[in-house]
Amino acid sequence: MKMQPDGRKARGEKRREEIIAATLRVIERDGVAGVTHRTVATEAGVPTTSTTYHFSSLDDLLVATLISCARDMATEVYWMIDRARSRGSRGADEVAGLLAEALGPRRGRTMAEYELYLLAARKPELRPAARRWLDVLTSMVRHDDEISFRVFLAGIDGLLIQGLIDDEPPSADELRPVVAYLLKPR
Amino acid sequence: MKMQPDGRKARGEKRREEIIAATLRVIERDGVAGVTHRTVATEAGVPTTSTTYHFSSLDDLLVATLISCARDMATEVYWMIDRARSRGSRGADEVAGLLAEALGPRRGRTMAEYELYLLAARKPELRPAARRWLDVLTSMVRHDDEISFRVFLAGIDGLLIQGLIDDEPPSADELRPVVAYLLKPR
DNA sequence: TGGCTAATGGGACGATCGTTCAGGTAGTTT
DNA sequence: AAACTACCTGAACGATCGTCCCATTAGCCA
Numbered sequence: 001m002k003m004q005p006d007g008r009k010a011r012g013e014k015r016r017e018e019i020i021a022a023t024l025r026v027i028e029r030d031g032v033a034g035v036t037h038r039t040v041a042t043e044a045g046v047p048t049t050s051t052t053y054h055f056s057s058l059d060d061l062l063v064a065t066l067i068s069c070a071r072d073m074a075t076e077v078y079w080m081i082d083r084a085r086s087r088g089s090r091g092a093d094e095v096a097g098l099l100a101e102a103l104g105p106r107r108g109r110t111m112a113e114y115e116l117y118l119l120a121a122r123k124p125e126l127r128p129a130a131r132r133w134l135d136v137l138t139s140m141v142r143h144d145d146e147i148s149f150r151v152f153l154a155g156i157d158g159l160l161i162q163g164l165i166d167d168e169p170p171s172a173d174e175l176r177p178v179v180a181y182l183l184k185p186r
Numbered sequence: 187m188k189m190q191p192d193g194r195k196a197r198g199e200k201r202r203e204e205i206i207a208a209t210l211r212v213i214e215r216d217g218v219a220g221v222t223h224r225t226v227a228t229e230a231g232v233p234t235t236s237t238t239y240h241f242s243s244l245d246d247l248l249v250a251t252l253i254s255c256a257r258d259m260a261t262e263v264y265w266m267i268d269r270a271r272s273r274g275s276r277g278a279d280e281v282a283g284l285l286a287e288a289l290g291p292r293r294g295r296t297m298a299e300y301e302l303y304l305l306a307a308r309k310p311e312l313r314p315a316a317r318r319w320l321d322v323l324t325s326m327v328r329h330d331d332e333i334s335f336r337v338f339l340a341g342i343d344g345l346l347i348q349g350l351i352d353d354e355p356p357s358a359d360e361l362r363p364v365v366a367y368l369l370k371p372r
Numbered sequence: 373t374g375g376c377t378a379a380t381g382g383g384a385c386g387a388t389c390g391t392t393c394a395g396g397t398a399g400t401t402t
Numbered sequence: 403a404a405a406c407t408a409c410c411t412g413a414a415c416g417a418t419c420g421t422c423c424c425a426t427t428a429g430c431c432a
Contacts, residue, residue, distance in 0.1 A: 008399050008408050015409085031308055033219060037390065047411050052391065054409095111307050114347075118304065121297050121350035122217055130351045147367050154344025154364070161300075161343050164307035165316045178340070181333050184372045194378050194429050201379085223420065233381045238421060240379090 016054045016064075019044050023065045028108035032115045035062065059123075066116040067129040073113060074133030081140060092180040093172075099156070099179070100172035103163040110160060148185070155182040202240045202250075205230050209251045214294035218301045221248065245309075252302040253315040259299060260319030267326060278366035279358075285342070285365070286358035289349040296346060334371070341368040 022044035026035050037058065041048045055061040080098050084091035102110045120130035134153065141149045159178065163170050208230035212221050223244065227234045241247040266284050270277035288296045306316035320339065327335045345364065349356050 006400070006408080011399095012409060031304075036388085038388080049392090049411055049413095050409090053411090058390070111304065115304055117347065117351065118217075118297065118301055124353070127351045127353060134348065147363055150364050151341055151368050154342075154348060154368075155337055155340045157344030157347050158340025158342065161303065161347065162320065162340060165303065165313045167310070167313060177333055178336050181372065182337050182340075186367065186370045186372055192378080192430070197429090198379060222418085224418080235381055235383095235422090236379085239381090244420070 012054070015046065015050065017068075019046065019051055019054055019061070020065050020068050023061055024069060024109075024112060027065070027112040027115060031111070032062070032119060062116070062119060063123075063126055063129075066120065066126055069113060069116055070129045070133055074136045077133060077137060078140070081137060092176055092183055095156070095183070096172045096176040096179045099159060099163070099175050100170065102160060103166075103169040107164070107169060111164060114161060114164070152182060155179075198240065201230075201232065201236065203254075205232065205237055205240060205247070206251050206254050209247055210255060210295075210298060213251070213298040213301060217297070218248070218305060248302070248305060249309070249312055249315075252306060252312050255299060255302055256315045256319055260322045263319060263323060264326070267323060278362055278369050281342075281369070282358045282362040282365045285345060285349070285361050286356065288346060289352075289355040293350070293355060297350060300347060300350070338368060 019040060023035060023040050026039055026043050030039070035058070037051045038048050040061065041051050044051075051061065055064065080095065084094040087094050116126075117130055120126035137153065138146065138149060159175065163175075205226060209221060209226050212225050212229050216225070221244070223237045224234050226247065227237050230237075237247065241250065266281065270280040273280050302312075303316055306312035323339065324332065324335060345361065349361075
Protein backbone atom coordinates (compact mmCIF):
# COMPACT_ATOMS: atom_id res chain seq x y z
CA MET A 1 0.00 0.00 0.00
CA LYS A 2 1.93 3.00 -1.24
CA MET A 3 0.81 6.45 -0.21
CA GLN A 4 3.18 8.50 -2.32
CA PRO A 5 3.21 7.04 -5.82
CA ASP A 6 6.60 7.02 -7.48
CA GLY A 7 6.51 9.45 -10.37
CA ARG A 8 9.01 7.35 -12.28
CA LYS A 9 6.97 4.19 -11.98
CA ALA A 10 3.86 6.12 -12.93
CA ARG A 11 5.45 7.29 -16.17
CA GLY A 12 6.78 3.80 -16.84
CA GLU A 13 3.36 2.28 -16.35
CA LYS A 14 1.83 4.85 -18.67
CA ARG A 15 4.33 4.07 -21.40
CA ARG A 16 3.75 0.38 -20.84
CA GLU A 17 0.09 0.83 -21.56
CA GLU A 18 0.85 2.96 -24.59
CA ILE A 19 2.95 0.12 -25.94
CA ILE A 20 0.12 -2.34 -25.37
CA ALA A 21 -2.32 -0.06 -27.17
CA ALA A 22 0.13 0.29 -30.04
CA THR A 23 0.52 -3.48 -30.20
CA LEU A 24 -3.22 -3.89 -30.52
CA ARG A 25 -3.28 -1.33 -33.34
CA VAL A 26 -0.50 -3.22 -35.14
CA ILE A 27 -2.43 -6.48 -34.80
CA GLU A 28 -5.57 -4.82 -36.12
CA ARG A 29 -3.65 -3.53 -39.13
CA ASP A 30 -1.19 -6.32 -39.95
CA GLY A 31 -2.09 -9.24 -37.73
CA VAL A 32 -0.03 -10.95 -35.05
CA ALA A 33 2.51 -11.74 -37.77
CA GLY A 34 3.24 -8.02 -38.06
CA VAL A 35 4.16 -7.62 -34.41
CA THR A 36 7.86 -7.00 -33.89
CA HIS A 37 9.67 -4.87 -31.35
CA ARG A 38 10.39 -2.37 -34.06
CA THR A 39 6.92 -2.08 -35.61
CA VAL A 40 5.33 -1.71 -32.21
CA ALA A 41 7.88 0.86 -31.13
CA THR A 42 7.34 2.88 -34.30
CA GLU A 43 3.58 2.70 -33.87
CA ALA A 44 3.87 3.87 -30.27
CA GLY A 45 6.41 6.58 -31.13
CA VAL A 46 9.05 5.26 -28.75
CA PRO A 47 12.55 3.90 -29.34
CA THR A 48 12.91 0.21 -30.05
CA THR A 49 14.61 -0.61 -26.80
CA SER A 50 11.67 0.76 -24.85
CA THR A 51 9.55 -2.26 -25.79
CA THR A 52 12.27 -4.65 -24.67
CA TYR A 53 12.68 -2.79 -21.41
CA HIS A 54 9.03 -2.97 -20.40
CA PHE A 55 8.45 -6.48 -21.74
CA SER A 56 11.07 -9.11 -21.23
CA SER A 57 10.20 -10.78 -24.52
CA LEU A 58 7.86 -10.54 -27.48
CA ASP A 59 5.77 -13.26 -25.95
CA ASP A 60 5.30 -11.21 -22.81
CA LEU A 61 4.13 -8.33 -24.96
CA LEU A 62 1.54 -10.48 -26.70
CA VAL A 63 0.41 -11.94 -23.40
CA ALA A 64 -0.10 -8.49 -21.92
CA THR A 65 -1.97 -7.38 -25.03
CA LEU A 66 -4.29 -10.36 -24.91
CA ILE A 67 -5.04 -9.82 -21.23
CA SER A 68 -5.84 -6.17 -21.86
CA CYS A 69 -7.93 -7.06 -24.88
CA ALA A 70 -9.83 -9.80 -23.05
CA ARG A 71 -10.75 -7.42 -20.26
CA ASP A 72 -12.23 -4.98 -22.76
CA MET A 73 -14.13 -7.76 -24.51
CA ALA A 74 -15.68 -8.95 -21.28
CA THR A 75 -17.05 -5.56 -20.29
CA GLU A 76 -18.15 -4.87 -23.83
CA VAL A 77 -20.10 -8.09 -24.28
CA TYR A 78 -21.42 -7.69 -20.74
CA TRP A 79 -23.20 -4.52 -21.72
CA MET A 80 -24.32 -6.02 -24.98
CA ILE A 81 -26.08 -8.80 -23.11
CA ASP A 82 -27.49 -6.31 -20.68
CA ARG A 83 -28.93 -4.11 -23.42
CA ALA A 84 -30.25 -7.09 -25.36
CA ARG A 85 -32.06 -8.30 -22.26
CA SER A 86 -33.61 -4.98 -21.43
CA ARG A 87 -35.08 -4.83 -24.91
CA GLY A 88 -36.79 -8.18 -24.44
CA SER A 89 -38.01 -9.67 -27.68
CA ARG A 90 -36.13 -6.92 -29.52
CA GLY A 91 -32.87 -8.44 -28.31
CA ALA A 92 -32.20 -9.90 -31.73
CA ASP A 93 -32.14 -6.42 -33.22
CA GLU A 94 -29.62 -5.29 -30.66
CA VAL A 95 -27.34 -8.31 -31.14
CA ALA A 96 -27.58 -8.21 -34.93
CA GLY A 97 -26.63 -4.55 -34.89
CA LEU A 98 -23.60 -5.17 -32.73
CA LEU A 99 -22.49 -8.06 -34.91
CA ALA A 100 -22.77 -5.90 -38.01
CA GLU A 101 -20.70 -3.27 -36.27
CA ALA A 102 -18.05 -5.80 -35.24
CA LEU A 103 -17.82 -7.02 -38.85
CA GLY A 104 -17.93 -3.56 -40.42
CA PRO A 105 -16.32 -0.51 -38.81
CA ARG A 106 -14.63 -2.58 -36.11
CA ARG A 107 -13.55 -5.40 -38.38
CA GLY A 108 -9.85 -5.02 -37.67
CA ARG A 109 -10.47 -5.21 -33.96
CA THR A 110 -12.57 -8.33 -34.37
CA MET A 111 -9.84 -10.02 -36.39
CA ALA A 112 -7.29 -9.06 -33.76
CA GLU A 113 -9.44 -10.58 -31.03
CA TYR A 114 -9.73 -13.91 -32.79
CA GLU A 115 -6.05 -14.00 -33.64
CA LEU A 116 -5.24 -13.52 -29.98
CA TYR A 117 -7.87 -16.13 -29.20
CA LEU A 118 -6.07 -18.67 -31.38
CA LEU A 119 -2.79 -17.65 -29.81
CA ALA A 120 -4.27 -18.69 -26.48
CA ALA A 121 -5.00 -22.10 -27.97
CA ARG A 122 -1.26 -22.60 -28.43
CA LYS A 123 -0.03 -20.97 -25.22
CA PRO A 124 -1.59 -22.48 -22.10
CA GLU A 125 -0.62 -19.51 -19.94
CA LEU A 126 -2.91 -17.32 -22.02
CA ARG A 127 -6.00 -19.47 -21.66
CA PRO A 128 -7.27 -18.15 -18.32
CA ALA A 129 -7.28 -14.62 -19.74
CA ALA A 130 -8.96 -15.72 -22.95
CA ARG A 131 -11.55 -17.71 -21.03
CA ARG A 132 -12.33 -15.05 -18.49
CA TRP A 133 -14.88 -13.19 -20.54
CA LEU A 134 -16.69 -16.45 -21.28
CA ASP A 135 -16.77 -17.25 -17.58
CA VAL A 136 -17.97 -13.79 -16.62
CA LEU A 137 -20.81 -14.01 -19.09
CA THR A 138 -21.78 -17.54 -18.17
CA SER A 139 -22.05 -16.50 -14.54
CA MET A 140 -24.61 -13.90 -15.57
CA VAL A 141 -27.30 -16.35 -16.54
CA ARG A 142 -29.53 -18.58 -14.48
CA HIS A 143 -28.17 -22.05 -13.96
CA ASP A 144 -30.91 -23.81 -15.91
CA ASP A 145 -30.20 -21.55 -18.88
CA GLU A 146 -26.59 -22.56 -19.11
CA ILE A 147 -26.87 -24.82 -22.12
CA SER A 148 -28.92 -22.41 -24.17
CA PHE A 149 -26.49 -19.67 -23.27
CA ARG A 150 -23.49 -21.71 -24.33
CA VAL A 151 -25.22 -22.32 -27.63
CA PHE A 152 -25.85 -18.61 -27.94
CA LEU A 153 -22.22 -17.68 -27.33
CA ALA A 154 -20.99 -20.37 -29.70
CA GLY A 155 -23.36 -19.11 -32.37
CA ILE A 156 -22.10 -15.57 -31.95
CA ASP A 157 -18.51 -16.72 -32.33
CA GLY A 158 -19.37 -18.70 -35.43
CA LEU A 159 -21.27 -15.86 -37.05
CA LEU A 160 -18.39 -13.48 -36.42
CA ILE A 161 -15.75 -15.82 -37.81
CA GLN A 162 -17.80 -16.64 -40.87
CA GLY A 163 -18.59 -12.96 -41.34
CA LEU A 164 -14.89 -12.16 -41.42
CA ILE A 165 -14.38 -14.01 -44.68
CA ASP A 166 -17.29 -12.42 -46.51
CA ASP A 167 -16.27 -10.11 -49.31
CA GLU A 168 -18.43 -7.39 -47.83
CA PRO A 169 -19.54 -7.33 -44.22
CA PRO A 170 -23.05 -8.69 -43.68
CA SER A 171 -25.62 -6.07 -42.70
CA ALA A 172 -27.67 -6.12 -39.53
CA ASP A 173 -30.72 -6.94 -41.65
CA GLU A 174 -29.05 -10.06 -43.02
CA LEU A 175 -27.95 -11.17 -39.59
CA ARG A 176 -31.22 -10.50 -37.75
CA PRO A 177 -33.15 -13.63 -38.78
CA VAL A 178 -30.20 -15.85 -37.93
CA VAL A 179 -29.76 -14.21 -34.55
CA ALA A 180 -33.49 -14.39 -33.91
CA TYR A 181 -33.49 -18.10 -34.69
CA LEU A 182 -30.51 -18.54 -32.41
CA LEU A 183 -32.30 -16.78 -29.57
CA LYS A 184 -35.64 -18.50 -30.08
CA PRO A 185 -36.34 -20.78 -27.12
CA ARG A 186 -37.03 -24.48 -27.59
CA MET B 187 -5.10 -31.43 -73.42
CA LYS B 188 -1.94 -33.44 -73.02
CA MET B 189 -2.02 -37.13 -73.89
CA GLN B 190 1.48 -38.09 -72.77
CA PRO B 191 2.12 -36.55 -69.37
CA ASP B 192 5.58 -35.10 -68.90
CA GLY B 193 7.44 -37.22 -66.38
CA ARG B 194 9.35 -34.20 -65.16
CA LYS B 195 6.24 -32.19 -64.50
CA ALA B 196 4.71 -35.21 -62.80
CA ARG B 197 7.60 -35.43 -60.35
CA GLY B 198 7.47 -31.69 -59.85
CA GLU B 199 3.79 -31.81 -59.07
CA LYS B 200 4.35 -34.63 -56.62
CA ARG B 201 7.02 -32.68 -54.77
CA ARG B 202 4.77 -29.65 -54.82
CA GLU B 203 2.13 -31.59 -52.99
CA GLU B 204 4.66 -32.99 -50.56
CA ILE B 205 5.66 -29.43 -49.74
CA ILE B 206 2.03 -28.47 -49.16
CA ALA B 207 1.56 -31.46 -46.88
CA ALA B 208 4.71 -30.52 -44.98
CA THR B 209 3.46 -26.95 -44.65
CA LEU B 210 0.25 -28.18 -43.09
CA ARG B 211 2.23 -30.29 -40.63
CA VAL B 212 4.33 -27.28 -39.68
CA ILE B 213 1.21 -25.19 -39.11
CA GLU B 214 -0.28 -27.94 -36.97
CA ARG B 215 2.87 -28.06 -34.86
CA ASP B 216 4.00 -24.42 -34.68
CA GLY B 217 1.26 -22.35 -36.24
CA VAL B 218 1.37 -20.11 -39.29
CA ALA B 219 4.07 -18.12 -37.51
CA GLY B 220 6.38 -21.12 -37.77
CA VAL B 221 6.12 -21.36 -41.54
CA THR B 222 9.34 -20.36 -43.29
CA HIS B 223 10.95 -21.67 -46.41
CA ARG B 224 13.52 -23.44 -44.30
CA THR B 225 11.22 -25.07 -41.75
CA VAL B 226 8.92 -26.32 -44.48
CA ALA B 227 11.83 -27.61 -46.55
CA THR B 228 13.29 -29.44 -43.56
CA GLU B 229 9.90 -30.94 -42.72
CA ALA B 230 9.47 -32.09 -46.31
CA GLY B 231 13.03 -33.37 -46.55
CA VAL B 232 13.89 -31.21 -49.56
CA PRO B 233 16.46 -28.44 -50.01
CA THR B 234 15.43 -24.92 -49.14
CA THR B 235 15.47 -23.69 -52.69
CA SER B 236 12.92 -26.30 -53.67
CA THR B 237 10.14 -24.43 -51.85
CA THR B 238 11.07 -21.18 -53.57
CA TYR B 239 11.12 -22.89 -56.93
CA HIS B 240 7.65 -24.39 -56.68
CA PHE B 241 6.07 -21.41 -54.94
CA SER B 242 6.98 -17.94 -56.05
CA SER B 243 6.63 -16.59 -52.54
CA LEU B 244 5.72 -17.61 -49.03
CA ASP B 245 2.28 -16.17 -49.55
CA ASP B 246 1.74 -18.45 -52.53
CA LEU B 247 2.70 -21.40 -50.37
CA LEU B 248 0.17 -20.47 -47.71
CA VAL B 249 -2.50 -19.87 -50.32
CA ALA B 250 -1.93 -23.30 -51.83
CA THR B 251 -2.00 -24.88 -48.38
CA LEU B 252 -5.29 -23.22 -47.50
CA ILE B 253 -6.88 -24.29 -50.76
CA SER B 254 -5.78 -27.87 -50.22
CA CYS B 255 -6.93 -27.77 -46.62
CA ALA B 256 -10.31 -26.26 -47.48
CA ARG B 257 -10.98 -29.03 -49.97
CA ASP B 258 -10.33 -31.66 -47.32
CA MET B 259 -12.54 -29.84 -44.84
CA ALA B 260 -15.43 -29.70 -47.26
CA THR B 261 -15.45 -33.42 -48.02
CA GLU B 262 -14.91 -34.24 -44.36
CA VAL B 263 -17.79 -32.16 -43.06
CA TYR B 264 -19.89 -33.36 -45.97
CA TRP B 265 -19.68 -36.92 -44.71
CA MET B 266 -20.21 -35.80 -41.15
CA ILE B 267 -23.50 -34.20 -42.13
CA ASP B 268 -24.41 -37.25 -44.14
CA ARG B 269 -23.74 -39.64 -41.28
CA ALA B 270 -25.52 -37.40 -38.77
CA ARG B 271 -28.57 -37.33 -41.01
CA SER B 272 -28.71 -41.05 -41.53
CA ARG B 273 -28.73 -41.56 -37.79
CA GLY B 274 -31.78 -39.36 -37.40
CA SER B 275 -32.35 -38.28 -33.81
CA ARG B 276 -29.00 -39.82 -32.95
CA GLY B 277 -27.31 -37.15 -35.05
CA ALA B 278 -26.25 -35.26 -31.95
CA ASP B 279 -24.19 -38.24 -30.83
CA GLU B 280 -22.44 -38.36 -34.16
CA VAL B 281 -21.69 -34.65 -34.22
CA ALA B 282 -20.60 -34.53 -30.59
CA GLY B 283 -18.23 -37.42 -31.22
CA LEU B 284 -16.65 -35.71 -34.19
CA LEU B 285 -16.27 -32.45 -32.29
CA ALA B 286 -14.55 -34.28 -29.45
CA GLU B 287 -12.24 -35.88 -31.98
CA ALA B 288 -11.45 -32.53 -33.60
CA LEU B 289 -10.61 -31.06 -30.19
CA GLY B 290 -8.69 -34.10 -28.95
CA PRO B 291 -6.54 -36.25 -31.22
CA ARG B 292 -6.91 -33.87 -34.15
CA ARG B 293 -6.47 -30.69 -32.14
CA GLY B 294 -3.44 -29.48 -34.07
CA ARG B 295 -5.25 -29.87 -37.34
CA THR B 296 -8.24 -27.96 -36.03
CA MET B 297 -6.02 -25.09 -34.89
CA ALA B 298 -4.34 -25.05 -38.28
CA GLU B 299 -7.68 -24.83 -40.03
CA TYR B 300 -8.80 -21.83 -38.00
CA GLU B 301 -5.46 -20.09 -38.42
CA LEU B 302 -5.78 -20.44 -42.16
CA TYR B 303 -9.38 -19.30 -41.83
CA LEU B 304 -8.26 -16.08 -40.16
CA LEU B 305 -5.57 -15.69 -42.80
CA ALA B 306 -8.36 -15.65 -45.37
CA ALA B 307 -9.96 -12.80 -43.46
CA ARG B 308 -6.91 -10.69 -44.22
CA LYS B 309 -6.20 -11.88 -47.77
CA PRO B 310 -9.18 -11.42 -50.08
CA GLU B 311 -7.78 -13.85 -52.68
CA LEU B 312 -8.09 -16.63 -50.12
CA ARG B 313 -11.73 -16.05 -49.29
CA PRO B 314 -13.33 -18.04 -52.11
CA ALA B 315 -11.36 -21.11 -51.06
CA ALA B 316 -12.18 -20.62 -47.40
CA ARG B 317 -15.84 -20.07 -48.19
CA ARG B 318 -16.18 -23.00 -50.53
CA TRP B 319 -16.84 -25.62 -47.92
CA LEU B 320 -19.51 -23.42 -46.38
CA ASP B 321 -21.16 -23.03 -49.77
CA VAL B 322 -20.98 -26.72 -50.55
CA LEU B 323 -22.64 -27.58 -47.28
CA THR B 324 -25.30 -24.90 -47.54
CA SER B 325 -26.26 -26.23 -50.95
CA MET B 326 -26.94 -29.60 -49.34
CA VAL B 327 -29.96 -28.49 -47.36
CA ARG B 328 -33.46 -27.59 -48.39
CA HIS B 329 -34.01 -23.93 -49.04
CA ASP B 330 -36.41 -23.40 -46.15
CA ASP B 331 -33.88 -24.91 -43.78
CA GLU B 332 -31.20 -22.44 -44.67
CA ILE B 333 -31.41 -20.31 -41.57
CA SER B 334 -31.43 -23.21 -39.15
CA PHE B 335 -28.48 -24.68 -41.02
CA ARG B 336 -26.52 -21.47 -40.84
CA VAL B 337 -27.14 -21.41 -37.12
CA PHE B 338 -25.94 -25.00 -36.90
CA LEU B 339 -22.69 -24.29 -38.75
CA ALA B 340 -22.07 -21.15 -36.71
CA GLY B 341 -22.63 -23.10 -33.53
CA ILE B 342 -20.17 -25.78 -34.62
CA ASP B 343 -17.54 -23.17 -35.35
CA GLY B 344 -18.10 -21.51 -32.00
CA LEU B 345 -17.92 -24.76 -30.06
CA LEU B 346 -14.69 -25.68 -31.80
CA ILE B 347 -13.02 -22.34 -31.16
CA GLN B 348 -14.09 -22.25 -27.54
CA GLY B 349 -13.01 -25.87 -27.13
CA LEU B 350 -9.53 -24.96 -28.33
CA ILE B 351 -8.82 -22.82 -25.26
CA ASP B 352 -9.99 -25.38 -22.74
CA ASP B 353 -7.21 -26.79 -20.61
CA GLU B 354 -8.31 -30.27 -21.50
CA PRO B 355 -10.42 -31.12 -24.54
CA PRO B 356 -14.13 -31.46 -23.81
CA SER B 357 -15.46 -34.99 -24.07
CA ALA B 358 -18.25 -36.10 -26.38
CA ASP B 359 -20.46 -36.52 -23.32
CA GLU B 360 -19.96 -32.90 -22.34
CA LEU B 361 -20.65 -31.68 -25.84
CA ARG B 362 -23.71 -33.84 -26.55
CA PRO B 363 -26.34 -31.79 -24.68
CA VAL B 364 -25.11 -28.59 -26.29
CA VAL B 365 -25.14 -30.13 -29.74
CA ALA B 366 -28.56 -31.62 -29.11
CA TYR B 367 -29.91 -28.24 -28.08
CA LEU B 368 -28.34 -26.73 -31.17
CA LEU B 369 -30.03 -29.30 -33.38
CA LYS B 370 -33.41 -29.15 -31.67
CA PRO B 371 -35.94 -27.63 -34.06
CA ARG B 372 -37.95 -24.56 -33.10
C1' DT C 373 22.59 -37.89 -80.75
C1' DG C 374 22.16 -33.14 -79.82
C1' DG C 375 19.34 -29.19 -78.52
C1' DC C 376 15.70 -27.94 -75.24
C1' DT C 377 13.23 -27.55 -71.05
C1' DA C 378 11.91 -28.49 -66.30
C1' DA C 379 13.45 -29.75 -61.93
C1' DT C 380 17.14 -29.76 -58.55
C1' DG C 381 20.25 -28.02 -55.01
C1' DG C 382 24.46 -25.60 -53.06
C1' DG C 383 25.81 -21.18 -51.80
C1' DA C 384 25.39 -16.47 -50.75
C1' DC C 385 23.43 -11.61 -50.28
C1' DG C 386 21.05 -7.98 -48.03
C1' DA C 387 17.37 -7.15 -44.82
C1' DT C 388 15.27 -7.71 -40.64
C1' DC C 389 14.71 -10.03 -36.60
C1' DG C 390 15.08 -10.48 -30.98
C1' DT C 391 17.91 -9.25 -27.68
C1' DT C 392 21.92 -7.28 -25.13
C1' DC C 393 24.75 -3.68 -23.23
C1' DA C 394 26.54 0.40 -21.51
C1' DG C 395 25.98 5.12 -20.84
C1' DG C 396 22.75 8.83 -19.72
C1' DT C 397 18.73 11.10 -17.35
C1' DA C 398 15.51 12.11 -13.89
C1' DG C 399 12.93 11.25 -9.70
C1' DT C 400 13.41 9.46 -4.67
C1' DT C 401 15.52 8.77 -0.41
C1' DT C 402 18.88 9.66 3.34
C1' DA D 403 24.43 17.06 -1.48
C1' DA D 404 25.22 12.31 -2.14
C1' DA D 405 23.66 7.69 -2.92
C1' DC D 406 20.31 5.15 -4.97
C1' DT D 407 16.92 3.58 -8.08
C1' DA D 408 13.99 3.34 -12.12
C1' DC D 409 13.48 4.66 -16.62
C1' DC D 410 15.29 5.73 -21.08
C1' DT D 411 17.91 5.03 -25.47
C1' DG D 412 21.57 4.68 -29.30
C1' DA D 413 24.45 1.23 -31.01
C1' DA D 414 25.48 -3.19 -32.06
C1' DC D 415 25.70 -8.52 -32.20
C1' DG D 416 24.50 -12.92 -33.89
C1' DA D 417 20.76 -15.47 -35.85
C1' DT D 418 17.45 -16.11 -39.14
C1' DC D 419 14.74 -14.55 -42.67
C1' DG D 420 13.12 -14.36 -48.04
C1' DT D 421 15.01 -14.57 -52.13
C1' DC D 422 18.27 -14.78 -55.90
C1' DC D 423 22.00 -16.85 -58.81
C1' DC D 424 24.15 -20.46 -61.27
C1' DA D 425 25.77 -24.90 -62.19
C1' DT D 426 23.95 -29.64 -62.64
C1' DT D 427 20.85 -33.37 -63.60
C1' DA D 428 17.20 -35.68 -66.00
C1' DG D 429 13.34 -36.33 -68.99
C1' DC D 430 11.51 -34.85 -73.70
C1' DC D 431 11.54 -34.03 -78.68
C1' DA D 432 13.47 -33.58 -83.40
